[in-house]
Amino acid sequence: MSALTYVFVVNAVLASFIAESNIQEKNLSSKLPQFKEKNVPNEYIVTYHSKYYTQVRNSFISKRLIRGNVLKWSIISRYNLASHYPSDFDILHISDTNYTLIEQTLSFIRAHPAVKGVSRHHYVQRLLSYNNTHSTTYNIRHPQGVARDKYAKSGQQQHVAASLYADVLWKLGITGKGVKVAIFDTGLTQNHPHFRNVKERTNWTNEKSSEDGVSHGTFVAGVIASSKECLGLAPDAELHIYKVFTNSQVSYTSWFLDAFNYAIYKKVNIINLSIGGPDFMDSPFVDKVLELSANNIIMISAAGNDGPIYGTLNNPGDQSDVIGVGSINFDNQIARFSSRGMTTWELPVGYGRIGLDIVTYGSQVEGSDVLKGCRRLSGTSVSSPVVAGVAALLRSGVSHKIELVNPSSLKQVLVEGAEKLANYNIFEQGQGKLNLLKSMQLLLSYKPKISLIPSSIDFTSSYMWPYSSQPLFYGSTAAIVNVTILNGISVTGKIIGQPRWVPDPHNFGRYLNISTSFSMTLWPWTGWMSVYIGKRVKSLL
Structure with a gap:
C-alpha cells in the first residue's frame, strides 16, 4: 500500500474524535470536565514592556489616570519577595461601575508607551463530575493529581526511579547535584525528613504559612528528589519551593507572575508545573511562560487529567516551548485520565498540532507524604515531576557541556529517546514513553541542531x-x-x-x-x- 493512500481532512478528524471518545466511554463511568472562569471583580493586570521598580510603575499609571480625571482607582500592593525587585506588571483596582468610564480609563493606560497590555485579573475553577461516584472541585491553575485508588493492584511496581533505572546513573555519580529545580505547587513541610537539599521555600499566596496543607506539593517534590523511602529521581537536586496555591487550592494569575519573575532572578534551571487549565487566553501568564523559556529555564508541565476525551490538553503543557507530559501505568498502557488531542491554544486559529510531547509513569506512583512516609497518587501531576527529575539527572550528567542544555535541546533528547507504545496514536502518547538512559546517551553525544x-x-x-x-x-x-x-x-x-x-x-x-x-x-x-x-x-x- 502506497504512502499516498491515506490522509485526513478536518471534518473527518472531528467526527473520528467524537466517535472514538464515544466508543471508549461505553461501559465506563463518564468524567465530564466543566470549566468555570472567573474574573476578579474590578481588578486588571497592567503589563509593561520592561521591568521597573514600584515607584516608577506607579508614576506611569498615576499620570495617565490623573490626566483622564479618574479618581476611583488604586494600585494593589503586593507583599512578597518580588516587591524588592523590578517588576513588569501591576494590579489595578477600579471601583467605578460605569462601563464607559472603565473603558476610557483603560484606554488612557494602554496609550502609555511603557504599557504592553491590560487584561482582567482572574482565576479559573475546574469542576470534575464523576457518574455514580462523587464530585471534586479543583481551582485552576490547579494541581493535576488524582485521589488514591484503594482498589489498585497491590502487586504492581510503583517505584519510578527503579523502573527508569535511575540507579545506573546514581552509581556514576549523576544525582542531580548542582541543578536548581523550582516546584510551583502547594508548598513543602519544613524540615521534611525525605529531603536533603531544600534551598529555599517561598510563599506567594495570601496565607501566612509556607507549609503544605494539601500534601500535593510534598508529593511532587518527593518524586523529584526524595532521598529516603520512596526514592526520587534526583536526590541531590537543589529544590526551590514556590507555594502558589492556598490550602483550598486557589491561585491567582498575579501570584504566578510574581513567582515566575523571582524564579528568573534566582536563575533556576528547571520548573515543574504539575498544573494546567483551559485558560490559554490568559495572556500575562502565557507571555511569562515564553519569557521563562527565553531565559533558558526548562519548563515541564502536566498535560491534564481530562482524558480519554480528545481536545483536552491543558495550558501551558501544550505550548511548544514547554515539555508537556501525559501518563501511563506500569503495564505501559496510556492512563485513561491522561489528556490528549491537539494543542488547544491554537484551536481558535486552526486545529493545532501535536502538543503532548512524552508519556511516563503516572498511575499509582509512590511519593512523599506531607509529614513523613509515603503515599500513592495518580495523575499527570505525577508524570510531570518524573520528567522534571529526569531533566535534573540529564543536566547534571553533562556538566562539562552545560552550555548545550536548553529548553529545545532537552526536549529533543527526550522525544528522540522515547519508545513508541503499540496500539496508541501520536495524539495519545506524543513521541512515546520516556527512556532515561537512552536520552542520557543522546545528550552526551549531542550537537546543536534543528x-x-x-x-x-x-x-x-x-x-x-x-x-x-x-x-x-x-x-x-x-x-x-x-x-x-x-x-x-x-x-x-x-x-x-x-x-x-x-x-x-x-x-x-x-x-x-x-x-x-x-x-x-x-x-x-x-x-x-x-x-x-x-x-x-x-x-x-
Missing part, C-alpha cells in the same frame, strides 16, 4: 491516526500536518529560505503536490511549519 516534531510522516501507520483515517484522492481537501520546529542552536533564529519538496520518482512522488507555510522567526527556541499534501493527478495509475 529538528521537527513529528520527525517523519507516515500515513499508512496507525500511530499517525487520524492522519491515516481517510484516502487521499484527486480533488480532495489537502492534508495539513502542523509541525513544531525545535531550534537547539539558539533562543532565536530565522528561516531564510522556502522549504523544498524533492519528490522520489520511484515511489510515486511526482503525483504529490506539497507546499508549506511557516513562522519566519523561531522564538523562544521553537517555531512552526504547516505541510499541505495534495494529489496532483486523478489517478496513481
Whole structure:
C-alpha cells in the first residue's frame, strides 16, 4: 500500500474524535470536565514592556489616570519577595461601575508607551463530575493529581526511579547535584525528613504559612528528589519551593507572575508545573511562560487529567516551548485520565498540532507524604515531576557541556529517546514513553541542531491516526500536518529560505503536490511549519 493512500481532512478528524471518545466511554463511568472562569471583580493586570521598580510603575499609571480625571482607582500592593525587585506588571483596582468610564480609563493606560497590555485579573475553577461516584472541585491553575485508588493492584511496581533505572546513573555519580529545580505547587513541610537539599521555600499566596496543607506539593517534590523511602529521581537536586496555591487550592494569575519573575532572578534551571487549565487566553501568564523559556529555564508541565476525551490538553503543557507530559501505568498502557488531542491554544486559529510531547509513569506512583512516609497518587501531576527529575539527572550528567542544555535541546533528547507504545496514536502518547538512559546517551553525544516534531510522516501507520483515517484522492481537501520546529542552536533564529519538496520518482512522488507555510522567526527556541499534501493527478495509475 502506497504512502499516498491515506490522509485526513478536518471534518473527518472531528467526527473520528467524537466517535472514538464515544466508543471508549461505553461501559465506563463518564468524567465530564466543566470549566468555570472567573474574573476578579474590578481588578486588571497592567503589563509593561520592561521591568521597573514600584515607584516608577506607579508614576506611569498615576499620570495617565490623573490626566483622564479618574479618581476611583488604586494600585494593589503586593507583599512578597518580588516587591524588592523590578517588576513588569501591576494590579489595578477600579471601583467605578460605569462601563464607559472603565473603558476610557483603560484606554488612557494602554496609550502609555511603557504599557504592553491590560487584561482582567482572574482565576479559573475546574469542576470534575464523576457518574455514580462523587464530585471534586479543583481551582485552576490547579494541581493535576488524582485521589488514591484503594482498589489498585497491590502487586504492581510503583517505584519510578527503579523502573527508569535511575540507579545506573546514581552509581556514576549523576544525582542531580548542582541543578536548581523550582516546584510551583502547594508548598513543602519544613524540615521534611525525605529531603536533603531544600534551598529555599517561598510563599506567594495570601496565607501566612509556607507549609503544605494539601500534601500535593510534598508529593511532587518527593518524586523529584526524595532521598529516603520512596526514592526520587534526583536526590541531590537543589529544590526551590514556590507555594502558589492556598490550602483550598486557589491561585491567582498575579501570584504566578510574581513567582515566575523571582524564579528568573534566582536563575533556576528547571520548573515543574504539575498544573494546567483551559485558560490559554490568559495572556500575562502565557507571555511569562515564553519569557521563562527565553531565559533558558526548562519548563515541564502536566498535560491534564481530562482524558480519554480528545481536545483536552491543558495550558501551558501544550505550548511548544514547554515539555508537556501525559501518563501511563506500569503495564505501559496510556492512563485513561491522561489528556490528549491537539494543542488547544491554537484551536481558535486552526486545529493545532501535536502538543503532548512524552508519556511516563503516572498511575499509582509512590511519593512523599506531607509529614513523613509515603503515599500513592495518580495523575499527570505525577508524570510531570518524573520528567522534571529526569531533566535534573540529564543536566547534571553533562556538566562539562552545560552550555548545550536548553529548553529545545532537552526536549529533543527526550522525544528522540522515547519508545513508541503499540496500539496508541501520536495524539495519545506524543513521541512515546520516556527512556532515561537512552536520552542520557543522546545528550552526551549531542550537537546543536534543528529538528521537527513529528520527525517523519507516515500515513499508512496507525500511530499517525487520524492522519491515516481517510484516502487521499484527486480533488480532495489537502492534508495539513502542523509541525513544531525545535531550534537547539539558539533562543532565536530565522528561516531564510522556502522549504523544498524533492519528490522520489520511484515511489510515486511526482503525483504529490506539497507546499508549506511557516513562522519566519523561531522564538523562544521553537517555531512552526504547516505541510499541505495534495494529489496532483486523478489517478496513481
